[in-house]
Amino acid sequence: xxxxxxxxxxxxxxxxxxxxxxxxxxxxxxxxxxxxxxxxxxxxxxxxxxxxxxxxxxxxxxxxxxxxxxxxxxxxxxxxxxxxxxxxxxxxxxxxxxxxxxxxxxxxxxxxxxxxxxxxxxxxxxxxxxxxxxxxxxxxxxxxxxxxxxxxxxxxxxxx
Numbered sequence: 001x002x003x004x005x006x007x008x009x010x011x012x013x014x015x016x017x018x019x020x021x022x023x024x025x026x027x028x029x030x031x032x033x034x035x036x037x038x039x040x041x042x043x044x045x046x047x048x049x050x051x052x053x054x055x056x057x058x059x060x061x062x063x064x065x066x067x068x069x070x071x072x073x074x075x076x077x078x079x080x081x082x083x084x085x086x087x088x089x090x091x092x093x094x095x096x097x098x099x100x101x102x103x104x105x106x107x108x109x110x111x112x113x114x115x116x117x118x119x120x121x122x123x124x125x126x127x128x129x130x131x132x133x134x135x136x137x138x139x140x141x142x143x144x145x146x147x148x149x150x151x152x153x154x155x156x157x158x159x160x
Contacts, residue, residue: 010142014109017041017087018143021111024051024064025089025150031056035150038064038088040072040081040105047084048072064088065096069103080104089147091118091140097126100136107137111147 017039024037028051039049048071053062065088073079085107086100092110097119100108108120108127119126120138127136 038068094119
């Protein structure tokens with residue numbers, strides 16, 4: 001197992017873009033989806049933003065991160081996203097982490113850790129695995145309390 005090379009120091013813009021991801025997660029909550037939001041930024045510009053849409057699209061791969069990578073690729077006319085930062089409210093799963101490596105995302109910023117499926121240092125560390133051809137810089141814990149609270153609210157309501 002590889003330890004995450006976390007850059008715990010958030011940049012000044014990280015809270016702003018994570019707040020945008022949180023707004024997308026709120027929209028997911030109201031749509032009956034697991035409240036995870038993602039925003040992809042290049043040079044300070046939001047290139048793509050979305051939330052989980054698995055229920056709506058009847059698609060197991062319709063995670064917020066995957067949808068954002070697809071949208072950004074279409075907007076930029078290519079699948080490689082160098083110089084990009086992906087903000088997501090929950091630590092990515094193995095599928096999403098692998099897609100970020102494939103897309104050559106430069107930096108991952110996430111809010112809450114996922115001890116049951118996180119693939120950016122918590123359970124796995126796909127995004128920094130030295131055996132792969134690309135590694136991402138990670139900043140974890142940006143607006144962590146707000147991100148975790150939204151997920152807890154969703155799952156608490158589901159159990160009731």
